[in-house]
Amino acid sequence: MKQPGSKNALRWAAIVLAALLLAGCGRAPLYSQLDEQQANELMAALLDSGIEADKAPSPSKTGWEVRVGRNDFPYAMQVLRSRGLPRAQYATLGEIFKKEGFASSAIEEKARYIFGLQQELARTLSLMPGVVDARVHIALPDRDPLGGDTIDSSAAVMIYEQAGANVRDRETDIKVLVKDSVEGLDDVNKVTVKFATVSAPAAASPHSVAGTMPMSLSSISPLGIGLAAGVIALVLVALAFAGRVRALRAQAKQPQPRVWNG
Numbered sequence: 001m002k003q004p005g006s007k008n009a010l011r012w013a014a015i016v017l018a019a020l021l022l023a024g025c026g027r028a029p030l031y032s033q034l035d036e037q038q039a040n041e042l043m044a045a046l047l048d049s050g051i052e053a054d055k056a057p058s059p060s061k062t063g064w065e066v067r068v069g070r071n072d073f074p075y076a077m078q079v080l081r082s083r084g085l086p087r088a089q090y091a092t093l094g095e096i097f098k099k100e101g102f103a104s105s106a107i108e109e110k111a112r113y114i115f116g117l118q119q120e121l122a123r124t125l126s127l128m129p130g131v132v133d134a135r136v137h138i139a140l141p142d143r144d145p146l147g148g149d150t151i152d153s154s155a156a157v158m159i160y161e162q163a164g165a166n167v168r169d170r171e172t173d174i175k176v177l178v179k180d181s182v183e184g185l186d187d188v189n190k191v192t193v194k195f196a197t198v199s200a201p202a203a204a205s206p207h208s209v210a211g212t213m214p215m216s217l218s219s220i221s222p223l224g225i226g227l228a229a230g231v232i233a234l235v236l237v238a239l240a241f242a243g244r245v246r247a248l249r250a251q252a253k254q255p256q257p258r259v260w261n262g
Contacts, residue, residue, distance in 0.1 A: 028073050031086055032058045032065035038086040039064035049079045049201070078201040082162065084132030090123040091116065114138050121181055125157070125174065130165025132198045134158065138182055153184035157193045163200040171195075 030053075031042065039055045043066060046053040051072050058065045068076045080086070118136045125134035135158040141151040155178045161167040175191040185191070 026070040027054075027067040028070045029065045029067045030073070030076055030080070033060060033063040034058075034066065034086060035063055039066055041087070042066045042080060042085055045079055045083050045085055046076055049075075051076050051079065075201060082132070082198050082200050084126070084160070084162075084198070087126065088122075088133065090119045090126075110140070110142075114140055117182065121157075121178060124177070125159065128167065128170070130162050130167045131159060132162055133160040136178065140182070140184065152187065152190055153182055154190040155179075155182055155185060155192070157191065159193065159195050160198050161195055163197055168195045 031038075034042070043053055043055055046066070046068065051068055053066055053068045053076070055064050055066050057063075118138055121136040121138075122134045125131060125136070137156045139154045141153065143150055157174060157178060159167055159174070171193050172188075174193050175188045178191045179185050179188045
């Protein structure tokens with residue numbers, strides 16, 4: 001009959017083993033130094049694709065990092081790339097024209113204005129449903145001070161869309177938006193829009209099932225396996241030693257037979 005102490009020891013050994021196996025599961029950071037909105041967007045996309053992920057403060061103490069199992073890393077990157085995550089950080093006109101130092105030349109001011117306008121338009125377009133990323137290039141010719149003929153402004157837009165999103169159906173809306181945003185751009189035909197489709201992830205991750213914790217032997221680090229094996233060996237040795245001690249004590253308590261010396 002097993003002793004209560006043996007049962008408790010086995011129970012604790014199982015708990016320690018499970019904890020070590022969970023601790024040994026390899027986790028790899030996908031991105032670090034994210035703001036909370038970026039981290040939450042990544043988490044939502046990964047969990048929606050059946051990839052177990054977690055977020056934690058970045059080791060650098062700046063922002064957040066998002067981690068997944070090492071076996072899920074390639075598929076997780078495909079999922080994020082197909083959704084344009086994490087989203088690009090665009091500079092605003094207020095940030096570009098922040099006054100610092102001496103006055104800039106007219107050429108510098110114009111270059112900064114064009115860059116800021118491109119950034120603002122790209123940011124607006126990237127927020128359209130189905131758009132993974134957007135790039136805008138604006139040609140804003142100088143005005144002739146003598147009133148001569150001036151080349152009209154023009155713009156070129158590159159849209160990267162999700163597979164099956166059909167953002168191309170809104171090409172006219174995109175052209176009108178850009179035309180109305182650029183000074184001197186009065187003809188919608190001066191706006192060129194090109195589309196490219198971002199391929200969807202090849203296949204679902206074989207190590208992840210939506211709503212469950214991915215646990216595979218290949219995702220457990222050798223260090224975790226070694227520690228677990230060591231703990232099991234120590235527990236077994238302790239149980240064997242305790243059993244031997246109890247047997248000796250029980251033997252010592254038994255009445256010794258009387259020996260007749262004659």
